[in-house]
Amino acid sequence: MSTAIDITSLNAYYGSFQAVADVSLTIAPRSITAFIGPSGCGKSTLLRTLNRMHEVIPGARVTGSVSVDGEDVYATGVDPVLVRQRVGMVFQRPNPFPTMSIRDNVLAGVRLQRRRLSRHDGDDVVERSLRAAGLWDEVRDRLGKPGSSLSGGQQQRLCIARAIAIEPDVLLMDEPCSALDPISTLAIEDLMAGLRASYTVVIVTHNMAQAARISDKTAFFTIDGARKPGRLVEYDDTTTVFTSPSQQATADYVAGRFG
Amino acid sequence: MGTVLEDRASVGQASPPGLRAPTPGRPMRRGGGTERAGDRVARTAATAAGATILVALAGVGLFLLARGLPAVRAGQGDLPEGASSFWQLAGPLAFGSIWAAALALVFAIPVAIGVALFITMYAPRRFAGPLGAIVDVLAAIPSVVYGLWGLMVFAPMTAGLYGWLATHAGWFPLFAGQPSATGRTILTAALVLAVMVLPIIAAVCREVFGQTPTLAVEAALALGATKWEMIRMAVFPFARSGIVSGAMLGLGRALGETMAIAMVLSPTPFLVTIRLLGNTNPNTIAAAIAQNFPEAYGMEINALIGLGLILFVITFVVNYLARRMVARGARQGA
Numbered sequence: 001m002s003t004a005i006d007i008t009s010l011n012a013y014y015g016s017f018q019a020v021a022d023v024s025l026t027i028a029p030r031s032i033t034a035f036i037g038p039s040g041c042g043k044s045t046l047l048r049t050l051n052r053m054h055e056v057i058p059g060a061r062v063t064g065s066v067s068v069d070g071e072d073v074y075a076t077g078v079d080p081v082l083v084r085q086r087v088g089m090v091f092q093r094p095n096p097f098p099t100m101s102i103r104d105n106v107l108a109g110v111r112l113q114r115r116r117l118s119r120h121d122g123d124d125v126v127e128r129s130l131r132a133a134g135l136w137d138e139v140r141d142r143l144g145k146p147g148s149s150l151s152g153g154q155q156q157r158l159c160i161a162r163a164i165a166i167e168p169d170v171l172l173m174d175e176p177c178s179a180l181d182p183i184s185t186l187a188i189e190d191l192m193a194g195l196r197a198s199y200t201v202v203i204v205t206h207n208m209a210q211a212a213r214i215s216d217k218t219a220f221f222t223i224d225g226a227r228k229p230g231r232l233v234e235y236d237d238t239t240t241v242f243t244s245p246s247q248q249a250t251a252d253y254v255a256g257r258f259g
Numbered sequence: 260m261g262t263v264l265e266d267r268a269s270v271g272q273a274s275p276p277g278l279r280a281p282t283p284g285r286p287m288r289r290g291g292g293t294e295r296a297g298d299r300v301a302r303t304a305a306t307a308a309g310a311t312i313l314v315a316l317a318g319v320g321l322f323l324l325a326r327g328l329p330a331v332r333a334g335q336g337d338l339p340e341g342a343s344s345f346w347q348l349a350g351p352l353a354f355g356s357i358w359a360a361a362l363a364l365v366f367a368i369p370v371a372i373g374v375a376l377f378i379t380m381y382a383p384r385r386f387a388g389p390l391g392a393i394v395d396v397l398a399a400i401p402s403v404v405y406g407l408w409g410l411m412v413f414a415p416m417t418a419g420l421y422g423w424l425a426t427h428a429g430w431f432p433l434f435a436g437q438p439s440a441t442g443r444t445i446l447t448a449a450l451v452l453a454v455m456v457l458p459i460i461a462a463v464c465r466e467v468f469g470q471t472p473t474l475a476v477e478a479a480l481a482l483g484a485t486k487w488e489m490i491r492m493a494v495f496p497f498a499r500s501g502i503v504s505g506a507m508l509g510l511g512r513a514l515g516e517t518m519a520i521a522m523v524l525s526p527t528p529f530l531v532t533i534r535l536l537g538n539t540n541p542n543t544i545a546a547a548i549a550q551n552f553p554e555a556y557g558m559e560i561n562a563l564i565g566l567g568l569i570l571f572v573i574t575f576v577v578n579y580l581a582r583r584m585v586a587r588g589a590r591q592g593a
Contacts, residue, residue: 056476085482091478112488113483163481
């Protein structure tokens with residue numbers, strides 16, 4: 001069961017610096033939503049507020065609310081560990097655990113939740129997750145090798161397998177292809193189209209062609225200058241944002257005229 | 260779109276103000292070779308420093324061999340403490356050194372890791388800095404101070420505990436036998452050593468824990484790891500070789516420690532025992548040298564230098580083994 005996300009009047013800060021100002025938007029279940037905008041516009045910060053990874057940075061804090069499946073993840077008594085088990089994340093640079101084998105990397109999150117995992121159940125999870133991440137055929141005969149022995153694109157798909165192995169409702173992707181070559185990027189884009197059937201996917205990307213190719217909805221963010229907070233300019237169907245945006249700023253950005 | 264491209268094209272036409280135009284034909288050869296004076300000075304100084312350490316090491320090694328080896332063949336009458344052969348003297352002392360140092364590490368390493376974790380992961384950032392500085396200062400306290408504290412404060416405090424341990428856990432081989440009433444046992448010495456080496460190990464661990472890649476930390480947290488689970492998944496694997504290095508630094512200090520042992524312990528010659536609480540305790544090489552040297556003459560001096568040689572070899576072997584462990588960890592990608 002995948003889940004809708006409701007962001008209401010969200011502000012995010014690093015110490016005294018406000019990175020995101022007053023963002024409200026609703027993300028439909030089983031869709032791909034792209035966050036685009038210039039560097040520093042707060043789109044990655046916003047993404048990290050959705051699974052409470054923002055607060056991991058010292059001094060970082062959030063006001064406003066983020067509801068996942070109707071439940072405010074910032075309400076008192078909510079355990080960020082449990083939030084992150086339901087809202088998975090893939091990072092800009094592939095980050096498999098270098099000392100773990102491919103198999104152990106896939107199972108890393110699963111083992112946190114299920115202390116006793118039989119060999120057989122583990123095998124099932126590994127195969128299912130690696131297949132879903134489109135990596136199974138490439139690594140099936142070397143699951144015991146270190147995750148760091150894979151190429152960058154394979155490592156990123158391993159990280160996706162690791163994230164979906166714990167069966168989250170939502171998958172957040174923070175520029176997942178920006179460190180990858182075009183062929184690996186394509187592999188991940190294909191994979192995301194498949195993930196949409198089961199997950200609510202939110203992706204931050206600098207690649208506007210990618211946003212246009214894969215996403216159902218697009219949110220465009222911008223900043224009004226250095227040390228100013230990022231703000232949401234426009235949020236609509238991806239086709240609308242790229243062909244007939246309602247804001248001039250969006251039109252300029254998607255056309256490559258940044259201003 | 261078009262206007263942007265035209266703008267960029269026009270920028271390339273003339274050099275921006277403040278930059279000189281390229282001069283053609285600038286030379287690529289210079290007189291006096293390719294090494295600049297600064298490079299030559301730095302290279303010579305570094306080479307000299309490197310050579311000095313090698314010369315010093317070789318000098319110490321040669322001295323130990325030349326003066327120590329004759330004692331290996333010495334018999335009764337020529338050796339300190341009435342030993343009948345060099346090995347009767349050296350064996351138990353080598354055991355005592357390694358035993359005391361190993362015990363010290365067993366106590367110190369977990370606490371040092373805990374201290375380092377607290378400073379890097381748990382302490383509020385305001386406290387972390389000062390706390391780290393305090394740990395560094397502790398590492399610099401002279402060992403004679405630790406020895407005095409161990410003898411006058413710590414040993415008397417432990418006597419009661421040792422009696423209790425011997426009564427209630429005497430079935431355990433380490434705690435067997437008649438407990439010491441003064442608390443001046445190998446266990447006390449090892450605990451004093453542990454306190455001494457703790458700051459060094461903690462300082463090294465703090466350094467390596469602090470360098471855990473953010474990527475790995477976030478990978479663990481994003482999977483729903485708790486803080487402790489994150490530490491096990493992300494911090495320890497990266498820190499393993501650093502922890503070993505820190506432990507080896509501590510071990511080196513513990514093995515070579517003279518004063519703390521000599522002051523705390525009342526040793527029995529030629530004794531090898533793993534009992535921790537008794538009145539009779541094995542001595543260590545470093546302490547035996549310090550205790551016997553003032554009254555030694557002739558072959559006894561050679562025997563003490565021979566003991567130094569044994570300690571030298573132990574230190575070498577331990578360091579080599581530790582380096583191999585670290586290298587293997589590095590190959591596994593840690």
